[in-house]
Amino acid sequence: MRIFATFRMAVRALRRNKLRTMLTMLGIVIGVCAVISTFSLVNGAKSSVEAQIASLGQNVVLIFSGSLSRGGVHSGWGGAGTLTIEDATAIQKEVSGIVSVSPELRSGSQVSAGNQNWSTTVLGEGDEYLEIRQWPLSDGAMFTPQDVRGANKVAIIGLTVSKQLYGDASPIGQVIRVKNVPFIITGLLVPKGLSVSGSDQDDVMIVPYTSAMKRLFGSTTLRGITAQASDPKVLSDVQHQITDLLRQRHHIQPNRDDDFTVRTQEEIAEAATATSKIMALLLGGTSLVSLIVGGIGIMNIMLVSVTERTREIGIRMAVGAKGKDILLQFLIEAVTLSLLGGIIGSALGVMASKFVAAKMNLPTLTSVSSILFAFGVSFFVGIFFGFYPARKAAQLDPIDALRYE
Amino acid sequence: MNPVIKIEKVNKIYHTGEVDVHAVRDVSLEIMPGEFVAIMGSSGSGKSTMMNMLGCLDRPTDGRYLLDGVDVSGLNRDALAEIRNQKIGFVFQGFNLLSRTSALENVELPMLYNARGAMSAPEQHAAAMDALTIVGLAQRSGHHPNQLSGGQQQRVAIARALANKPSLILADEPTGNLDTQTSIEIMGVFQGLNDKGITIVMVTHELDIASFTKRNIIMRDGQIITDKLVDNRLIATEELEKLRAAQRSVKLSA
Ligand SMILES: Nc1ncnc2c1ncn2[C@@H]1O[C@H](COP(=O)(O)OP(=O)(O)OP(=O)(O)O)[C@@H](O)[C@H]1O
Ligand SMILES: [Mg+2]
Numbered sequence: 001m002r003i004f005a006t007f008r009m010a011v012r013a014l015r016r017n018k019l020r021t022m023l024t025m026l027g028i029v030i031g032v033c034a035v036i037s038t039f040s041l042v043n044g045a046k047s048s049v050e051a052q053i054a055s056l057g058q059n060v061v062l063i064f065s066g067s068l069s070r071g072g073v074h075s076g077w078g079g080a081g082t083l084t085i086e087d088a089t090a091i092q093k094e095v096s097g098i099v100s101v102s103p104e105l106r107s108g109s110q111v112s113a114g115n116q117n118w119s120t121t122v123l124g125e126g127d128e129y130l131e132i133r134q135w136p137l138s139d140g141a142m143f144t145p146q147d148v149r150g151a152n153k154v155a156i157i158g159l160t161v162s163k164q165l166y167g168d169a170s171p172i173g174q175v176i177r178v179k180n181v182p183f184i185i186t187g188l189l190v191p192k193g194l195s196v197s198g199s200d201q202d203d204v205m206i207v208p209y210t211s212a213m214k215r216l217f218g219s220t221t222l223r224g225i226t227a228q229a230s231d232p233k234v235l236s237d238v239q240h241q242i243t244d245l246l247r248q249r250h251h252i253q254p255n256r257d258d259d260f261t262v263r264t265q266e267e268i269a270e271a272a273t274a275t276s277k278i279m280a281l282l283l284g285g286t287s288l289v290s291l292i293v294g295g296i297g298i299m300n301i302m303l304v305s306v307t308e309r310t311r312e313i314g315i316r317m318a319v320g321a322k323g324k325d326i327l328l329q330f331l332i333e334a335v336t337l338s339l340l341g342g343i344i345g346s347a348l349g350v351m352a353s354k355f356v357a358a359k360m361n362l363p364t365l366t367s368v369s370s371i372l373f374a375f376g377v378s379f380f381v382g383i384f385f386g387f388y389p390a391r392k393a394a395q396l397d398p399i400d401a402l403r404y405e
Numbered sequence: 406m407n408p409v410i411k412i413e414k415v416n417k418i419y420h421t422g423e424v425d426v427h428a429v430r431d432v433s434l435e436i437m438p439g440e441f442v443a444i445m446g447s448s449g450s451g452k453s454t455m456m457n458m459l460g461c462l463d464r465p466t467d468g469r470y471l472l473d474g475v476d477v478s479g480l481n482r483d484a485l486a487e488i489r490n491q492k493i494g495f496v497f498q499g500f501n502l503l504s505r506t507s508a509l510e511n512v513e514l515p516m517l518y519n520a521r522g523a524m525s526a527p528e529q530h531a532a533a534m535d536a537l538t539i540v541g542l543a544q545r546s547g548h549h550p551n552q553l554s555g556g557q558q559q560r561v562a563i564a565r566a567l568a569n570k571p572s573l574i575l576a577d578e579p580t581g582n583l584d585t586q587t588s589i590e591i592m593g594v595f596q597g598l599n600d601k602g603i604t605i606v607m608v609t610h611e612l613d614i615a616s617f618t619k620r621n622i623i624m625r626d627g628q629i630i631t632d633k634l635v636d637n638r639l640i641a642t643e644e645l646e647k648l649r650a651a652q653r654s655v656k657l658s659a
Contacts, residue, residue: 320490
């Protein structure tokens with residue numbers, strides 16, 4: 001029997017009970033809609049996390065002062081730190097595989113220019129910081145090693161700071177004051193936009209770490225060290241070397257915890273994607289469950305339909321329909337039901353994720369593959385849950401079916 | 406010539422509840438091509454049971470059934486379905502048309518399952534229209550069964566039985582609920598088909614209907630008690646003419 005004729009028959013049977021067909025489809029519609037919108041949300045979150053991780057720089061190893069290993073933070077995170085400039089120099093010199101190192105200080109500060117005020121984050125960094133972070137300048141130049149050595153009062157700023165203090169005018173060569181210390185602006189950073197956590201990455205001012213220590217914070221220790229390895233393959237080896245070196249330099253007994261934390265970019269990426277993976281699993285699981293519930297709805301209605309149409313089945317068999325013809329007829333009916341639900345569900349899912357993206361300001365990413373996946377799943381649901389009722393119909397005895405009242 | 410139907414010592418026993426019903430007992434029968442047979446008997450004598458077995462819808466409990474020389478007792482479900490589709494046109498006691506489906510589509514139904522002579526949709530329509538023309542219902546092809554009278558529904562059922570041009574037609578009380586005139590019209594259709602060489606076996610309660618056929622078999626309690634040829638066979642066209650004349654005279658006298 002021709003597939004097309006069977007398909008027409010299925011559509012006709014489904015149209016005969018419009019309300020029932022629609023209600024049965026609803027389960028699949030909701031399931032597919034849930035699958036598409038969760039996948040869009042999760043993919044969106046994942047891609048922005050990935051962008052965030054990539055914006056850390058290339059082959060980056062972050063060393064923080066203080067231990068994060070037990071969730072708690074000892075000894076002054078960023079404040080009275082445990083890391084020193086000598087530690088940074090030692091890492092640069094003694095750890096093989098390290099390309100460059102930038103000592104780091106960080107503090108929130110009030111900055112001003114003329115009569116404009118702004119509160120921003122001031123970073124003290126080495127001259128190679130921007131290379132490590134892969135963060136280019138849109139104007140001007142980075143401060144030089146000489147500036148670092150001389151603790152010169154030079155700075156580069158992010159776009160937000162520039163807009164707040166100088167409006168649309170170029171900030172290059174302007175004076176910016178931090179705690180009443182005047183700095184000359186030598187460069188303007190290319191804007192990076194918001195981070196995943198929603199903080200403005202362009203709301204920043206970067207000065208030589210020497211200047212930050214001597215002229216701004218009066219500090220002798222570092223908040224952290226940003227290092228760059230030559231190759232992603234050596235990252236974990238570099239991590240071990242740094243740990244050993246710092247434990248030795250800080251005279252830490254073998255049974256005591258580190259007073260610093262070393263994290264590779266890989267580890268940070270893994271931690272971030274682990275969260276989104278768990279989210280994907282939970283949401284994906286829930287929507288798959290709703291698809292299965294939809295499938296059971298289809299099975300239920302198909303069973304009812306087979307019972308209702310027992311006589312019809314008997315008549316078809318009496319005039320020569322074979323078991324496989326009847327099987328195909330009911331299977332196509334179930335698959336039509338679930339695929340139709342899949343189409344409507346996909347459309348609703350795409351709309352729902354667009355809505356979420358617009359209203360809640362969350363990144364979403366609807367991929368063709370997730371739509372194809374939802375289609376495949378609804379097709380499979382139709383086949384799987386339609387098979388049992390269809391087989392039940394196909395195995396009826398013609399004479400019994402004809403006698404059925 | 407070989408018989409179309411040859412059954413040997415066929416039995417059918419229904420096992421329902423406590424008592425077994427022996428619906429057909431040790432029946433042997435031969436029907437040759439071109440025959441037109443009426444099976445008669447009181448209600449419950451096993452006529453429908455016989456017809457269902459002859460139509461390959463039901464299997465005998467034991468005994469042999471040779472259809473066109475082929476032993477169908479050992480065939481599987483699919484093979485039987487193919488025989489029902491290709492060789493036999495079955496007209497049921499209760500029409501058994503698909504409701505909410507037009508007369509034309511009802512007639513096309515056996516063609517849908519015809520694996521051998523698969524036709525294109527227009528060819529199918531044409532063939533189904535031919536079958537409806539034979540039973541005189543071409544103008545009603547688009548009507549659904551619930552828009553047709555009992556006699557018209559019966560004729561759609563006959564047209565459906567003709568769909569795949571079978572050599573054997575089995576009809577279980579095709580004139581069961583019909584008035585005299587419609588019954589004779591139906592018999593006219595059957596006589597026309599029989600004249601073209603189609604073998605017909607039908608069940609009826611009415612003796613006068615049976616006299617339109619060529620051979621009468623009477624069953625009682627699952628057995629054949631009489632099997633004789635019809636002497637004064639009635640011709641449907643003549644009888645219809647007489648009936649109309651009688652009706653006209655009634656009208657004239659009234
Ligand atoms: N499915 C069945 N299960 C049990 N017994 C049955 C079944 N079908 C028929 N019978 C019994 O078999 C016997 C013959 O039935 P059958 O239907 O063949 O009679 P029939 O001659 O066609 O009667 P009618 O003229 O009323 O149609 C009856 O006693 C009936 O009760
Ligand atoms: Mg009967």
